[in-house]
Amino acid sequence: MTNIPAHTFRSVSRPTIYAEVADQIRAAILAGTLSSGERLPPERELARQFGVSRASVREALRHLQAQGLVSARGRTSPLETASSDAAAVRFREALGHVAQLHGVSRADLVELRVAIETTALLRAAAAPIPERLDEARAALAIMERAEASPQEFQAADVAFHVALVGASGNQALLLVMQAVKDAIRTNLDDALSVRSLGKLRPRIVAEHRALLRSIERGAGESAATQLRRHLREFYGT
Numbered sequence: 001m002t003n004i005p006a007h008t009f010r011s012v013s014r015p016t017i018y019a020e021v022a023d024q025i026r027a028a029i030l031a032g033t034l035s036s037g038e039r040l041p042p043e044r045e046l047a048r049q050f051g052v053s054r055a056s057v058r059e060a061l062r063h064l065q066a067q068g069l070v071s072a073r074g075r076t077s078p079l080e081t082a083s084s085d086a087a088a089v090r091f092r093e094a095l096g097h098v099a100q101l102h103g104v105s106r107a108d109l110v111e112l113r114v115a116i117e118t119t120a121l122l123r124a125a126a127a128p129i130p131e132r133l134d135e136a137r138a139a140l141a142i143m144e145r146a147e148a149s150p151q152e153f154q155a156a157d158v159a160f161h162v163a164l165v166g167a168s169g170n171q172a173l174l175l176v177m178q179a180v181k182d183a184i185r186t187n188l189d190d191a192l193s194v195r196s197l198g199k200l201r202p203r204i205v206a207e208h209r210a211l212l213r214s215i216e217r218g219a220g221e222s223a224a225t226q227l228r229r230h231l232r233e234f235y236g237t
Contacts, residue, residue: 009049017052021060024050029069029081040070040079092179099183109184110235116177117161117231118224121211123168125220132167136160136212143205150197160208164215184235204234 009024028034040046043061047054061079064070068090070079082090099109124133142148142156158181165177207230214223 009046017056018059018063021046021050021052021056022063025060025064026067026069029064034081036081036083038081040081042078088175088178091175092182095179096183104183106184106235109180110231113177113180113184114228114231116173116180117165117227120165120168120170120173120177121215121223121227122220123170124164125215125218125223127169128167128215129169132163133212133215135163136167136215139163140205140208140212143201143208153197153201157204157208160212164211167215 009021009028025034025040034040040061041049043054043057046057050057061070065079068087069082071082071086072079098104136159139156139160143153143160145152148156162174162178162181166174168174207226211223211226211230214220214226
């Protein structure tokens with residue numbers, strides 16, 4: 001069991017005590033004082049360190065669980081700080097929910113994706129991350145297979161675009177790209193029927209080939225132009 005030094009946290013007296021407890025634990029997680037996957041002390045120990053009731057600690061932990069910052073491996077397992085991957089998934093889910101609640105249009109989401117990807121492609125063309133270009137080539141190879149199912153084709157399509165954004169080396173762009181991609185899928189699950197995919201597949205593959213070639217030869221502006229046209233035609237915006 002991990003024990004956090006008593007001086008890590010300070011006593012609190014705010015009316016909403018659980019919120020202050022949650023604030024301190026959250027700050028420790030984000031600062032790295034509590035590392036990813038680290039087991040939290042029991043409620044009793046946390047209550048002692050904070051100088052509050054176990055009920056306040058319990059409410060604070062519920063709050064942090066809802067934010068995706070702490071989690072348990074099972075119903076009876078101790079709470080642990082969430083991994084960065086788990087937090088990213090929660091972020092992506094949250095953006096999809098917020099987009100739906102606010103009625104964000106398909107056109108607005110596609111425009112955001114265009115902004116993210118064109119910025120990333122300019123960076124990738126100038127100084128690409130080789131491993132991510134390899135991932136894009138592998139995804140394209142799947143798309144080129146005539147026997148690839150519609151599900152395999154669409155998964156490879158997504159992987160291709162994510163890999164190119166990753167090739168920029170900008171982790172913030174990659175994180176937001178994944179979230180926007182998921183939000184578009186949530187709001188547009190009927191974007192492309194199996195029937196229309198059969199007709200569009202050759203053109204989609206050709207456009208992906210051209211996009212990758214532009215990145216490989218360092219033609220960022222050309223890649224950005226191709227990307228804008230590709231996405232807007234695909235989503236009809």
